[in-house]
Amino acid sequence: MSMEYSVPIYWRNRVNYYKLIGGRCKKCGRVFFPPQSRCPYCSSDNVEPVSLPRIGRLLSYTVSYNPPEGYKLQTPLIIGLIDLGETRIIAQLTDVSLEEISEGIEVEAVVRKIREDRTAGLIHYGYKFRPVISH
Amino acid sequence: MTRNVAIVGTGHSKFGNRHDVNMPELAWEAIKQAIDEAGIEQKDVEFVSFSNVGGWSSEGLASVVSLEYAGLTGAGLYRVEAACSSGSAAIKAAHDAIASGEADIAMAIGLEKMNESPTPTVIEFIGRAGNFFWEFQNFGLTFPGYYALYATAYMAKHGATEEDLCKVAVKNHYYASLNPKAHFPIPITVEKCMKSRYIAWPLKLYDCSPITDGAAAVVLASEEVAKKLTDSPVWIESIGVSSGTSNLSRRDDFLHLEAGTLAADRAYKKAGLSRDDIVKHVDVAEVHDCFTIAEILAYEDLGFAKRGEGYKLIRDQETYKGGKIPVNLSGGLKAKGHPLGATGISMAVDLSRQLQGRVEKERQADIKVGRALAHNIGGTGHYAYVTLYSLSKPRR
16 A cells, blocks of 8 residues: 555454455345445344355456555456355455456455555455365 | 526646646636636636545645636635546536526636656555445455456457457547647557557556546536627536445446436436437537446447447447547547546536537537537446536526
8 A cells, every 4th residue: 555544444344354244134134245234225224244155256357457555566466346146245366367267257265465564564364265176 | 496507618728747837727727718718707706616536636625726826716616526527516516506596607617636646646546436445455456447347247248359448549549639638649559559558457558548637617607697698608408417336346237337327317308318319319429438448338328329239339430420429529538638527527618619619620520419418427437427518598
């Protein structure tokens, strides 16, 4: 990152870096992502966190040759839009060559290094998706 | 109360890397032209809506600084932000001030000076134009990356190719070469575009609009005042507005922009038009081609082409002058440049001049029905504005 953000931004979201958590509405039953305290479908405040499936299908992707500061060492960065059934998610793809990628492949979530802090050199971890190797 | 509103003066700075001027100087280039064209004095302007996204430029209150420089201090003022469609939002705000009876003469002024920050800072700012935590900060997705997700999905579904995308760039660079106000008035070939480096696959350098400095301004007037000021007013016939989710993961599909489609339908409905035969009722359009794929999506969202067939319009050169519906004869965001806050107003300026038959001859559209369309998207379909401009006074 070329810009610094305040610590609470990271702290507030710390759980979401490592787990795939969405929300489920106890009133209408629908699942949504990202999680929020109000159901985006029926406006109910009666929602609970829910674990999302770790396996999904790649809907679309891009290969970024000009990513922001903090991601430069990983260039080119592959970013996918992934269908998790009831919800979709955007995430980096990892452990994959450009030749192996196409719309529709099955992908699974793993924990990986996301980026390095510019000044302190801290390593930020989080989820990425890789092609499913075996069932 | 609702009253007719007309554009009675237009101004447009040279777009480009404008290290030769500061922010108010750049704004003044456009403001002076607009005021002179309208034949008014600064004291006549009752209200100004000023579009500037800012953040990357020196002035925190660019609107106030620019009004002081231009001698407009004292007019009612606020800054308007709707990302890349801020200019269209500013026009709507000034329009509404007049339509409601609050003002008789108002201005919409757009200014953006993006080159006052280093490029990585600008990339980061634009990358945050979506959902900060869930789609930018965690994944390093850049703004071209958002549109690239649409391009990949569109190409996979409909069979469009990277060459088709490049053909949009070739057209818009061609028209920019005829527009002295353009940032890149240089023609390119499909081959040159295809050989340019990838920014976010499948989008290459020549698929992307540049980081540009520029300003544009319009003077708007009520019907009564417009009649006194000019014999050739350009009426704001209708404005359709909509918005989309910040998270792209919450969009229904990646083949169209729902906000753009909704904004078009709302604008058409107010004007008594239908998307089914809209091309017969519009002489010329400026659409939001921040990336080449965005122009193809716009063809479909506006009803210029059926779903899945937008790329055929550019393949068949139907969006050139003389074609089914000429699009971006100014050079578009792609080659005229995209100074965010100025873009929507730049569209209004160029379309007004198109309707009045006073742009450079080689890029002047044939004006038959006397109507032009501006399609201005903020972010990746986060905001959407479709505005119809007409030589005929709207019926109320």
